[in-house]
Amino acid sequence: MAVAEGSGGHRVTCDTDQHTCNIIGLQCGQTYQIYVSGVDGDCIGSRSEVHILETAPCVPQNVQTILECQSTVLNITWQQRGQAHHYHTTVRSSDGRVLGCDSNVTFCQVPHILCGLTYSVTVVAYSQTCNSSQSSVQHVTSAPCPPDAIFTVLDCELNTVSVSWDSSVDGVLYIAKAFDFNNDQNYYTCNTTETSCDITLTCGIDYNVTVVPLRDGCTGANAPVQYVMAAPCVPLMLDVEMDCLSDSAWLTWEESAGAELYIATATDSDGEVYQCNSTEGQCTVEQLQCGRFYNFSVTASNSQCNSPTSNTMESETAPCPPQNVVTSVGCGTGMVSVSWDESVGALSYTATLERTDGETTCCTANSTSCEVINLPCGQMYVLTVTAEGRTCNSSQSIEVIVRSVPCIPESLVSSTSCSDNVATMSWVSNEVGELYMVRAISDDGLHFDSCSGFGQSCDLTMLMCGVPYTATVIAQDSICTSPPSQAAPIRTVPCVPDYVSADVICQGNDLSVFWQESAGADSYTAMLEDSYGHLTNCQSMNDTTCTVNSLACGQTYHVSVIASDGYCDSLPSAIIDVNTAPCMPRGIRALMDCQSGTAALSWQPGTGAMQYVTTAVDESGHALSCESNNTNCELTGLACGESYNITVLAEGQTCSSAATMSGPLSTGEQSYSNHLLEYS
Structure with missing residues (x-):
């Protein structure tokens, strides 16, 4: 007898007198102990060796599919009776794709579920050696697919x-x-x-x-x-403010939802359109035409749409600015007259003169002209004219530059350059852009000079030396000239002394210098420069001569004279050269030839000498002489037995100087006529 005993107590047998038999009726999913025992009548023998047998798993039951809407994961559960080692779930989509999952529990998840498909689900259980049949098929449908685009x-x-x-x-x-x-x-x-x-x-x-x-x-x-x-909402126009000066309109509105840009529009009676753009709740419509009525509105815009047009507001621009402004200045009265062309729509006009420091002067008129009086002299003004309308004033006319009459320059002074007799005239004036003209006239009315410039100084370059002048200055613009300033004296440089001469007083080697009186001079200085560059001078306050005493002998002096007025010195006069007396010869020596009555004389030169004259005078006063350009000469005709005094005269250009030999020259007796005698 073969016996199968299940783990749950289920027992099945088969009897045979052979060596095999079939045990039927085993339950699925069970583990059985299989053994064989011999049977003899009512007696059962001992068990054979036991064998373990696992039956095929049971078919999974109650399969459930859980697919949440829009989920891409399918959850599957089932129930299992008896034992099973693991499970395999098969999911087939309606488009033929097969998915699956394996699990050792009664649950599994299948990912990658696609939308818009119907899925068939079956489960198979597996043991170590067998598998169950498929479970009953379950159907599940995924969420519908959205459009691709x-x-x-x-x-x-x-x-x-x-x-x-x-x-x-x-x-x-x-x-x-x-x-x-x-x-x-x-x-x-x-x-x-x-x-x-x-x-x-x-x-x-x-x-x-x-x-x-x-x-x-x-x-x-x-x-x-x-x-x-979405299209932006319609903005609400709040206000229109006219800018009278620039012919523009400042528009404000209530910002609308969804607007990226606002387009404000101004339309005149002729249908001409002007616009401005803004990303905020205001903008300025510019370059409107003067003197016109305009309807204003605003539209909101984004990258897709424009809103409908807002509510409309109306306003008027300013009168047009006056044209062709003309001015004239009365040089005698200082009055400025202004005129212009009529502006349509203007009720009155105002002409404004603004000074560079911001101070203004105005005149107002209902006509097209007005006058401004009592303007300060020497000022530059910017003139503009505006027209006043019903609600707004025009912008200014084109600017016109106006000058009031020039002021009289003040504090005219002169400064004379001693080196070139150029007088720099300077004055005080705060005006710019004006031409100043200086006129100088000599006190005797014979000489004139002038200069001009745009600054506060100019140079008089053609003045006569030693002549006093009186100068005035005037200011001049393109229209008017000021009266002359107060006069200012001009001191010129003394003239260079003329006709300079000099005399040498030979006795003391004194030098007297003479010249002609120089115009404008109060004193004079005579300058003497010797051959070695040494300077000597003499001065004279009123006279036209002065003397320098005890000059060195044998010198050539370069003489010039300078005139002075206490402020300036003239240029030096032309140089003249004057020679002082020559220096005396020195070391006179004589060599006497008694036989011939001849004496050979020699000496050291005297500086400045042009020639020499040697004289021998005997005791009776009889004289012999010889002349020479050199430092020696020969006296002849000397008498025997006489004693001579020897003198050597050095002659210069204007003076002479003499030297005497230290002892007399004796000619000796006749008996000594063959001897030569030397004296020194």
Whole structure:
């Protein structure tokens, strides 16, 4: 007898008188102990060796599929009776793809579930050696698929977005949603089973638009989002302020939602349009035409749409600025007259003269001219004329430069350059751009000089030396000339002394210098420079001569004279050369030839000598002489037995100097006529 005893107590047997038999009725999923015992009648023998047998697993029961809407993971559970080693779940999609999962528990997950498909699910249990049959088939359908792409078209006038997509699936409801970009709790929808629908949007809001499919209560994933910018809301025009000076209008409005840019428009009666753009709630419309009425409005804009036009406001520009402004200045009265062309729409006019320091003077008129009096002299003004209208004044006319009459220059003074007799005239004036003219006349009325410049000084370069002048200065612009300033004296440089001469007083080697009186001079200085460059001078206060005493002998002096007035010295006069007396000869020696009655004389030269005259005078007064350009000469005709005094005279250009030999020259007796005698 063969016996199979299950772990749960189930027992099945088979009897045979052979060596084999089949045990039937085993339960699935059980582990059985198999053994054989001999049977003899009522007596059963001991058990054979036991063998363990696992039966095939039971078929999994109650298979459940759990697929949450929009989930891509399929959860599968089942119940298992008896033992099983592991399980394999097979998932077949309606498009033929096969997925699966293995598990050793009664649960598994299948990922990668795609939308819009129906899946068939079966489970098979496995033991170590066998597997069960497939479980009953379970069907599950995934969430509907969203459109692959959606398209949006915005109708700016209706502020409606048309949402469309390529295709639809039967049984699926498509819901188009427009979410507020900044608040996804705020949204608008439309739905259809077709491929398009329209959503009406609120102005000024940015939206994310998508489409979601719905089937059997399951909502699929969102289609790719499209960004839609609704048309901006209509702005509210608040105010128009006219800028009278620039012919422009300052517009303000209440900013509207969704606006990226505002376009403000001004339209005149002829339909001419002027605009300005702004990203804020104001802008200025420029270059409006003067003297016109305008209607003002504003439109909001973004990158997609423009809003409808706002409410309209009306305003008027300023009168046109006066044209052809003309001025004239009365040089005698200082009055400035202003005239201009009439401006249409002007009720009155104001002419304004503004000084460079900001001070202004005005005149007002109902006609096209007015006059300004009592203007300070020497001022530069910028003249403008404005027209006053009903609500606004015009911008200024083109600027005109106006000068009041020039002021009389003040504090005229002179400064004379001693080196070139140029007088620099300077004065005080704060005016710019004016020409100043200086006129100088000598006190005797015979000489004139003038200079001019745009600064506060100029140079008189043609003045006569030693002549006093009186100068005045006037200021001049392109129209008028000022009266002369107070006169200022001019001191010129003394003239160079003329006709300079000099005499040498030979006795004391004194030198007297003479010259002609110089105009403008109060004193004189005679300058003497010797051959070695040494200077000597003499001065004279009123006379035209002076003397230098005890000059060195044998010198050539270069003599010039300078005139002075206590402020300036003249240039030196032309140089004349004067020679002093020559120096006396020295070392006179004589060599007497008694036989011939001849004496040879020699000496050291005297500086400055041009020639020498040697004289021998005997006791009776009889004289003999010889002349020489050299330092020796020969006396002949000397008588025997006489004694001579020898004198050597050095002759210069104007003076002479004499030297005597220290002892007499004796000619000796006749008996000594053959002897030569030397004297020194």
